[in-house]
Amino acid sequence: MAGTAPTKGRGGMSDQRRHRLRLDVSREASRLFWAQGVDATSGDQIAEAVGLSTRTIWRHFRSKESCAEPIVMRGVEWEMSTLRSWPPQLSLEVHFAAESSKFGREASDVERMDTELAIKMIRLADTEPAIRTAWLMACDQVEREMAEIIAERLGLPAENLDVRLHAAAASAALRVLNEHIGAAILEGTDPRDFADAPARIARAVRTATGGAVGDPVTT
Amino acid sequence: MAGTAPTKGRGGMSDQRRHRLRLDVSREASRLFWAQGVDATSGDQIAEAVGLSTRTIWRHFRSKESCAEPIVMRGVEWEMSTLRSWPPQLSLEVHFAAESSKFGREASDVERMDTELAIKMIRLADTEPAIRTAWLMACDQVEREMAEIIAERLGLPAENLDVRLHAAAASAALRVLNEHIGAAILEGTDPRDFADAPARIARAVRTATGGAVGDPVTT
DNA sequence: GAAAGGATGGCATTTAGTGACGCCGCTGAC
């Protein structure tokens, strides 16, 4: 997952590098947001923390709140990549369980720290409306991607109404579970108490889609 | 619905009046947003259109985009009030059908125009990220209220995880249907082609909650 | 009618966000 190909720069900043830069900024911004609150954190401060000029920050982020987005997105990245790699012949439960244990073994320290920051941001979203919109925007992204995955799995176009309904319901459920588990972890609950999280997620998705998404597809 | 009790002023602005004022501002703001785009519309312009000082606008709205919220909210108000008045002994389908035909007969002109404006804003949300956050915030509100309704119906606390999952999935489905129907109406589809909308909504909610919300409750 | 309290307007101020321009470092051509 941390392939880090040698940038291969031709024709502007590579997507890789742009993404890494945004992530760097987002890390610092999130740290500051968490430590001092959003309002008390200025664009200048973020710029200084990350060692760039303020102007450059605004070149890469359309607003202050959106500085949180990349980190927030990491909070759902695992679920998303797991869904993306879901083989047709496996049930959702089985696949999630397998991927989950793999993550437990293989996740890097950076990934863990980013996840922790992401959880904090999602928590902040509860009280800071500015961050809440970032969280909702991230969830919106998830929904779109979910629609593609579901569409492919059901052999329907992504614009199909049922597909969109399933994607919306499933990603909403995913969001609630993320909020729930994140809150619990911040309360001090031992993360290992959430060993059943993958199963819960799978079940929630299955329920929210009325059973349409979850089974192996035979095609 | 337009009771307009005589303000009964003591102890600050009445909620009624505050709400009406916000709605007035929102109407003008939405009109401008639709006509010229969000970026091209300034706070000063909104203030002038509604006949208030700019300062007062910022007293009632925390941001420019949020000026769209009250109107956007009207786009889901019918669904919400219908859900609120859902008697335990009726199925969702039956109740929705009844309320829907009542709305068709009794809705005032203002209500119809507001609804049209709301649809336009939801459409704008597709391309204008600023409005999209307003729409998502409105949906967030819907979800919270939905949680209360579902909780009451199932005899569970509103913080219960399953209740929150159901509310999230159901309101997400509701959102998609609103977007879908709204888009179709703006494309020129005859609104009467959506006579089956209440049934669709009911079915979507039932599906998204895995059947947990939809049946009469016998208690 | 006067006191009280909240809503409004005008003004100054802060700060998010943009545009214009020039510098610097990289890369590819010769």
Add this chain to the structure above:
DNA sequence: GTCAGCGGCGTCACTAAATGCCATCCTTTC
């Protein structure tokens, strides 16, 4: 090597969103 071109970055000036402060006005209550 070096020169031209390009793309990212920093600086400065500027617009517009948003808030604080204070004077004013409007409404209710006595």
